[in-house]
Amino acid sequence: MAVNDPIADMLSRIRNAHQALHDAVPVPKSKLKESVSGILKEQGYINEVQVGENDITLTLKYKNGKPLISGLKRISKPGRRVYVSAGEIPRVQNGLGICVLSTSRGLLDGETARSEKVGGELLFEVW
Numbered sequence: 001m002a003v004n005d006p007i008a009d010m011l012s013r014i015r016n017a018h019q020a021l022h023d024a025v026p027v028p029k030s031k032l033k034e035s036v037s038g039i040l041k042e043q044g045y046i047n048e049v050q051v052g053e054n055d056i057t058l059t060l061k062y063k064n065g066k067p068l069i070s071g072l073k074r075i076s077k078p079g080r081r082v083y084v085s086a087g088e089i090p091r092v093q094n095g096l097g098i099c100v101l102s103t104s105r106g107l108l109d110g111e112t113a114r115s116e117k118v119g120g121e122l123l124f125e126v127w
Helices: 006-019 031-042 110-115
Strands: 023-027 046-051 055-061 072-074 098-103 104-111 120-126
Touching: 006 023, 006 031, 006 072, 006 120, 023 031, 031 046, 031 055, 031 098, 031 104, 104 110, 104 120, 110 120
Parallel strands: none
Antiparallel strands: 023 055, 046 055, 072 120, 098 104, 098 120
């Protein structure tokens, strides 16, 4: 089945797997999703990323039996793109979360984009 918004699909799969307390979640493979999962791993929101032939398996992280990710929110959507400059990059949950941007230097988290003084399309927030 074709998906109109692959990032929203990926975030929904992660959210649903966390609610069901699954250890891992498979996501259809793409370069964008590999970059997103790399940022989530780098920031400590997931344990492991395994890239297969047709899918990416994300091993989810829990702390004391509770999901580490308490919220995921898609900001820029196919029908309404949201662009921000370096000075407008939001702080998610007063610094407790991250936002992910698509910039001219690739996908970056909000802090890295702010320090490199580069803006772009605000994709989603995680906290």
